[in-house]
Amino acid sequence: MSQPKILPNLQPLRGFLALCVVIFHIPEISKTVNIVSFSDWPIFHKGEEAVWVFFTLSGFLIIGQLYKELKNGNVAIKKFYVRRMLRIYPVYYVVLLFGFIYYSLILPFFDIEYPVEYSIIEGLAWCIGFLPNVFKVLYAPGAILLVLWSIGIEEQFYLMVAPLAKISKPKPFTVGLIVFTIISFVLFFLPDFDFLRKYHFIYFYMSFGGLLSVLHYEGKVNYLIIKNDILRILYYFMFFAYFFTNAFVFSEDVFIHLFSFPFFGIFILNISNEKLFIINNKMLNYLGTISYGVYMYHMIAINFVLFLIMKLEDYLNLSDFSLILFINITCIILTIIISHISFYHFEKPFLRLKKKFNA
Template structure:
């Protein structure tokens, strides 16, 4: 299947926003200089939410197109997802557990561990890292896995559901699920959904937008350039200003569902011929999973250097902030590139055996 335009650079920018979100937090926690005075430094969670919309958009589109061809295999679908997600997920999980339970004690760096290895393995092996992160606060390297858990849970649910549904009913069923789950999520009766961030409605939204496009129901938004322009401007403003940071939260979530969904649609299908052809940005998008997964590890290493090396401790505060940012970005991109080239790519090539 041909890759849709502009989505790889989008992945990179979203992963970068998560990094920008976490860097000042860890620096501040360790007493180092930091800068977070701009709204863009506080949009890491919203970047993950757009990742969810994008994931739902792409995954449900793939399933829908396979259903049209009568070629959808649940087994092949899960094997492809396993080959993409599991190798890096378990690599980072294993390193994170080793880091907080072995490496930090060896370096005489205090860190409270309030879980057993059995609990850690239970929650993270059985696709509940979001619950584990909320209950135990096991440290940033492990806590970032919460979003991978949400996607894993969604895949477990959506593939069998769409397999048994007649293709002509998929849009209607997904729309009902989107509306119904959104209402359940924001009612006090099901507060547990909010407590552990089971934000499946973002993935449902992406799927609904994708199928509307496949069924040619969004042609009306392509007739004039003003629509994608407004969507793109509004999305950029969402991330660089505070004008959308209003209450109540349920209304903001409703807005972001469709703003993010139509933004992704505009980039992929309603871009008016505008396409990012940068090989570097497209490659950075290809390794964005690694950027997301490794950034907390690199960030901890950079902070450790600034805490321990005297030459770095004597730097000007502004220079410290800039240097920490550059080192974290450069180190994360380098490790993500090496991981993709020499580790992930082996498993990604195996996915081709499970495509029809």
Template sequence: MNRLPNLDPLRFFLASIVLLFHLPQLSHNQGLPSFDGLPIYHRGVEAVYMFFILSGFLIIRLIYRAKIRGVFSIKDFYIRRVLRIFPLYYLVLIFGLFFYNVILPFANIPFDINYTWKEAFFYNVFFLPNVFAQKFEPGGIIEVLWSIGIEEQFYLVIAPLLFFINVKWVLRVLIGLMIGYFIIYWSDAFEFLRKYIFVFFYLFFGGIIAILEENKKLEFLKRTVIFPILICSFTLLYFITDWLQIEPLWARSMLTCLLFGFFIHTLAFNNRGVALKSSIFNHLGSISYGIYMYHVIVLNAVVFLFLKVDFLQNLNETLTIILMHLLIFVGTILIAHISYTYFELYFLKLKNKFRK
């Protein structure tokens, strides 16, 4: 399957926004100079939500196209997902547990551990890192895994569901699930869904957009240049201003579903031939999973340097903030590149054995 245009660079930009979200938080918590005076520094959660829509868009599109050809295999689907997600997920999980339970005590750095190893194993191995993160606040390196858990839970449901549904009913079922789950999620009776951030409606909506496109139901959007301009403009405004931060939260969720879903569709299918073909940005998109997973580790390392190295402690606030941004971005990209090239790529190549 050919890669859709613009989506790899989008992954990099979204991962970068998550990094910008966490950077000032950790700096401030450790008493270091920090800057979060621009709205984009507060859009990390929304960036993850767009990741969810993108994931639902791509995964359901893949399953739907395979069903049409009569070659969809649940086994092969899960093997490909395992090869893509698990190696890096468990590497970061093991390092995070070692970091907070062994390295920090050895370095006499206080950090409260309020969970047992059995609890850590249960929640994180059985696809519930989002629950683990909210219940125990185990530290940023581990807490960042919450979003991977949401995707894992979604995969467990969506593959068998779509396997048994007739292809003619897939769109209707997804629309019903999306609307029904959205109502349940925001009802007071199911508050625990919000507590543990089970935001599956974003993934469902991404899939709905993908199937509408596959069935040529969105062609009317391509007849005028106004729609893609408006969608891209409002999405940009959402991330760089506070104008679209509407209340209540359920209305904001509905807005982000629609806005982000149609934004992804615009980039991939309604871009009027505008495609970011930079090999650098495409590669950065390819390693975006690593950027997302490693950035908190790099954040902790850089913060530690600024706390312990005399030369860095004597810098003025502005230079400290600028240098921290540079070191964290460059360090995260470098580690993600090395991980992708010498670790993840081995497993990614194995995925080709399970494609039809």
């Protein structure tokens, strides 16, 4: 069996996005426990936008693979779901169960009050049913469990899309992606469908990423791959300016998303087809490799570090600057350590098994 083609530059992108989420949450959680924090730079407020790029990248890769199977005449839907389960479920359920234990048992043991307004059975029902986004809004279950919302959104989307790929022909499937992207975007902002915004049912990033992948496979969006090297590099600078500056901040959410989802999609299309340079930096590629763990475990690391700071702050006797620096560096390093251990000693067996279910 031939190995799937690895598109260039996407691993470093994953690593960058995961770190954006981590440094977004460090000051957010620090504020909730009255620990000094720093978030004055725009990059500290781009965690949600990083998740949108993750959604776009997910659709680009996964729907692209589904479409290749569709073109070959056999969408192996059972194998598709088994691959998703083996990649997503192990870490998902570790974080889910740890979150329940943390808020229901560990915090009370240390006499730290945190309101748990749900039963474990109900929490499991929402999250096993892949509606953690609804669970998040209904109960504000705590930072460790909040990160699960985006995994739920992805799985909901693929529960809808994969069966459609199974029963479709290539052209209707492509048209369906176009229609789905437009309708899901419009409904998301209609007043009568405000529950879509309330519970974060934000599917159009994934469908648009998938649509670009499908059209690229058919050679129909080559005009979106910027041929001029200077203009293409300028586009890449615009992408990073999106995260490091407020140059692309809009007053209305509808305009933010209307700009962002095609902007991210075209960026991924170009960076994954880049011929001028391929990022081979070992550290950046390593962060991309463990990025799922970085995203899933970082709240555990942040909570642990801040818990220690609360207990030891008087003994540390650090200035505000030193304490902020210490918290950020420690949270990032601990997140990477946990993610490394998880990837190489917990996730790897599932990933090896996952290869047996390649299409």
